[in-house]
Amino acid sequence: MMDPKEIDHIGIAVDDLEAAIAYYQNTVGAKLVHREVIVSDKVEEAMMEVAESFLQLLCPTEPDSPVGRFLAKHGPGLHHLALRVDDCAEALDAFKTGGHRLIDETPRPGSRGTTVAFVHPTASFGTLIELVEERPSA
Ligand code: CO
Numbered sequence: 056m057m058d059p060k061e062i063d064h065i066g067i068a069v070d071d072l073e074a075a076i077a078y079y080q081n082t083v084g085a086k087l088v089h090r091e092v093i094v095s096d097k098v099e100e101a102m103m104e105v106a107e108s109f110l111q112l113l114c115p116t117e118p119d120s121p122v123g124r125f126l127a128k129h130g131p132g133l134h135h136l137a138l139r140v141d142d143c144a145e146a147l148d149a150f151k152t153g154g155h156r157l158i159d160e161t162p163r164p165g166s167r168g169t170t171v172a173f174v175h176p177t178a179s180f181g182t183l184i185e186l187v188e189e190r191p192s193a
Pocket of ligand 1: 064066111135137185
C-alpha cells in the first residue's frame with residue numbers, strides 16, 4: 056500500500072488563467088507562488104497557496120492537449136487530486152499491482168522539478184490522481 060505524506064495540491068482546469076488567478080486572490084486570499092508553462096503537457100500552471108496547501112490552476116496552451124480536451128468535455132472545474140509521496144515509482148507500483156488502470160506507466164518529469172505519474176480516473180471512482188515526488192535536485 057502507498058503511504059502519501061500530504062495532499063500536495065488540487066488541480067483545477069480553467070479557460071482564463073489571469074481571471075482565475077485574480078478570482079482566487081480576491082476571494083480566498085490565495086497567494087500566487089509559481090507560474091510555469093509545461094511544454095510537454097501543453098499547459099500553463101499557476102500555483103496558488105491557500106492555507107497550508109495549494110490550488111494548481113491549469114490552462115491549456117492549445118486545445119489539442121490533455122487539459123484542453125478536459126475543458127471541451129467537462130468545462131472548467133476540478134481536474135485532479137495530487138498526493139505527495141516519497142517515491143513516485145513505488146507509489147505507482149501499488150496501483151499497478153492492484154491491476155488499476157494508469158495514465159503513466161512510468162514516472163515522468165512534472166512542473167517545479169518534481170517527478171509525477173497519473174492514475175486513470177476510472178481506477179479511483181472518477182477522480183484523476185497525480186502522484187508527486189519532490190526530489191531535491193542533485
Ligand atoms: Co497537478
